[in-house]
Amino acid sequence: MAESMVRLQRACKAFPLPEGGTVTALDAIDLEVARNEFLTLLGPSGCGKTTLLHAISGFVELDDGRIFVDGEDVSDRPPHRRPVNTVFQNYALFPHMTVGQNVGYALDIARTPRTERSGRVGAALEMVGLAGLENRLPRQLSGGQQQRVALARAIIARPKLLLLDEPLSALDRKLRQSMQIELKTLQAELGISFIFVTHDQEEALTMSNRVAVLDGGSIQQIDTPRAVYNNPANAFVASFVGASNLFQGMLQSGRVMTAQGDVISTDAAAAGSARVTALLRPEQFTIANGGGNGAAAKLDIGIRQIVFTGAGYEVHGRTMNGHDVVAAIAAAQQAQVASAEISRKATLLYDPAAVHIIAGGGDRS
Template sequence: MQPILEIRDAVRVFKTPEGGAVRALDGVNLDVDANEFVTLLGPSGCGKTTLLRAIAGFEDLDDGQVRVDGADLRRVPAFRRPVNTVFQSYALFSHMSVARNVAYALEVAGVGKDERTRRAGELLELVGLEGMETRKPSQLSGGQKQRVALARALISQPKILLLDEPLSALDRQLRQQMQVELKNLQDEVGVSFVFVTHDQEEALTMSDRIVVMCDGRIEQTGTPREIYRKPKSRFVANFIGETNMIKVTFDGKGTATSVEGIILKVSEAAPAGRATAVLRPSDLTLSDSKNAPAHAILGKVRQEIYLGAELHYLIEADAGGEYWRVTAKDEGVGFHTGQSVALSYDPDVIHLIEGDA
C-alpha cells in the first residue's frame, strides 16, 4: 500500500542573523501510512516543527519533496493542501463563535449555512463540546479550546492532521487525559496524525511510530517499544526516559566488560568490539549482597528517593564508574544509604549500541 505521506531528502536551511546557516532539515526521509499515528520527537531546534510546517505548506523546502497521496506538493500553497494543522497556541479566531471557528474551512469553501451548522454540530459532538456553539473562544478553558482547534482542523476531512505540540499548554492531569482522547479520536476518524512533541512520555503513550530527530536529521524511527528498548544511538537512549549507559568491550559471545572491569552478560547478538550497554533503571533488581545471584554487580546505595509508588536508588558499583540508576517498587523493604547491595538483571534486556561514541 502506498504511504499517505512521503518525505524525500527534505532540506531546509535558515540564515542566522550573524550570517551563518543552520540546516533545520538535513536530508529527512519519512513515510507515514494511512491511519497511522506518527510522532516527531526531539529537543527544541531539532527540526521537528520545521518539518511539520513544510508539510503544512508554511515553509518551503530548499531541496527534496513532500508528497501526499502520491502528489508532489512543491507548488501547492498551504490553502490548497489536503492537510490541516492544530497549532500550539490553538490559533482560534477570537472574533468568531465556537461554531463559526469549527465551520471556518467550510465557510471559505462556500458551503451553505445549513450544511455548515450541521457539520459543526457533528464535529463538536465528536470532541465532546455539544451545546458550546455560540460561545466565544475567550469563554473556554484550555482543554476546550484544544478540542475546538481539533474539531476545526478535522471538519474538512484532511488526509493528514498535523499537531504542533498541542498539549504543551495544558496542565499535567489534563494532558494525560487528552493523550488518551487524542489516540481514541484518531482511531475514530481514521486520519493519519503527525504529532510534534518534545515530551517522550507523550510520544510513548500515543504513537504507532516514533520518529526521533536531532539536528535536522532522523536519528531513529520505530515503534515506542523499539525506541525504548533498542535505541540505535546514545542520543536516543538518553532522550527516551532514564537510562544507564555503560561503555563496554563486547567479545561477540555474550560477555561485555566495562572499563572498570564490570562484567555484563548479554543475550543480544552483536559484533565484537566497543559498544555502549543500555539498561533501563526498572530492569535492574536490588537484593542484599549476602545472597547475590550469579553475574550480579556489587555496590553500595548512595541515595534513595521515595516517590510513592516507586523508589529511585543511586548505586555506586564497588568497581567504580558512574552511579547506577535503579527503580524499584515500594514493597515495604527498602534499602538504606550505605547498605551493600547486589544489582541483578535479565541478560535479555541489555541492549548494545555499537561503536565508540
C-alpha cells in the same frame, strides 16, 4: 508505495543564522506515513521536528526534495491549497470569533451551505465533547476546552492528514493524559493519518503507531514505540526515549568493560572485541537480598537518593567507579529498599539476556 499518505523525498532545509552561516534543520529526510497511521515526531528542541511539520503544512519552503500527500506532489503549493490541517501549539484560536465561528472557519472559507455548515460544526463539537458551546468566546474556555476547539476546527474540513504541533504541552499532566487517550480514539474514529510532534517521550510512546526520533535534522530511528524503547538504534535514541543507564566500553566474551572499570554482563557475543554501549533500563534492576554474592550480573552501588514514586521507588546511586545509575524498584521490594536506605548501599541484579547492546562508542555523530 502507493499506500502511503505522506511521502517525503530527501527533504532539505537550512536556515541562515543572523551571525552568518546556516543551521541545517532538515538533512535529506526520507519519511513515509501510512494511511490511518499515528506517527509521532520525537526529539529535543531544535532537532528539526517543527520544521518538518511546517514543511508538510507549507509554512516552510524546502530547499530541496519533494513532498507527496496522498500521491500528489504538494511541494510547490501554498499552505491554503494543501489537504492538510494543523492543530497549533498554543491553539491559535481566533480571539474575535466564537467557538462556532472558529470551528466553522474552514467551511465558511469553502462557502459551505448554511445548513450543512451548522450540522458539521455541531458534529465536530460533539466529537470533541463541547456540544452547546458554539456561542462562547475562546477566552471564556479553559485550556483543555480551547484545545478541543482547536482540534474540532482542524478536523472539520476532513483533511487527509492532521498535523499536531505539541498540542498538549500547555495542559497540566492529568488533562494531558486524558487528552492523549482521546486523541488516539479520535484518530481511530476519523480514520485519517496523524503526525504528532512532541518532545515528551512518554507522550510519543503512549499514542503512536510509530515513533520517529529526530536529532540534528535527521531521523535517528523510526519504528514502533516498543522497538524504539527496547531496541534503540543508537545511544541518542536510548538516552532520549525513556530513562536509561548507558555504559560505554569494550565488549569481550560476554562482558562490557568500561574504561572506569564497571563490568556489565551480557548474552551478546562479539567476534574478538568491539566498542559498544550497553543499555540497562531502570526497571530491569532488582535489589539483591543480602549481599547477592555469587550472582554474575550485578552492580554494587552506593545510595545517593531514594524517591518514592507511588508505583515503587526510584533508587539513584553511583558505582564504585563513579558511574551514575538509576533503578526503578517495584513496591514489592519495600524491605530491600528500606535496608538499602539504612546501609546506604545496595547490590542491583539484572538479567544479562535483557541487556541491550548498541554498536559503537555511543558518541553520536
